[in-house]
Amino acid sequence: MRVVVDFDVCESNGVCVQTVPEVFDLGDDDLLDVLQPSPPEELEGKLREAAGRCPKQAITLVDDPTGEER
Numbered sequence: 716m717r718v719v720v721d722f723d724v725c726e727s728n729g730v731c732v733q734t735v736p737e738v739f740d741l742g743d744d745d746l747l748d749v750l751q752p753s754p755p756e757e758l759e760g761k762l763r764e765a766a767g768r769c770p771k772q773a774i775t776l777v778d779d780p781t782g783e784e785r
């Protein structure tokens with residue numbers, strides 16, 4: 716699974732940071748960082764929740780069956 720954020724529409728309001736701080740963070744510049752672009756499967760539920768809560772619908776979860784664990 717890969718996490719893709721559309722930074723053209725993300726407004727860095729931090730909603731996703733509250734839901735999945737393991738994956739999303741607001742840097743010192745107050746812009747969203749994706750800490751784990753290929754997060755472990757056990758975070759999928761929380762990531763789907765974050766994607767559903769994002770007011771800009773900027774988060775997409777992509778199945779990546781060929782993706783290597785990082």
Ligand code: SF4
Pocket residue numbers: 720724725726727728729730731732739747768769770771772773774
């Ligand atoms: S919830 Fe959506 S708009 Fe807000 S910081 Fe996360 S990706 Fe960006």
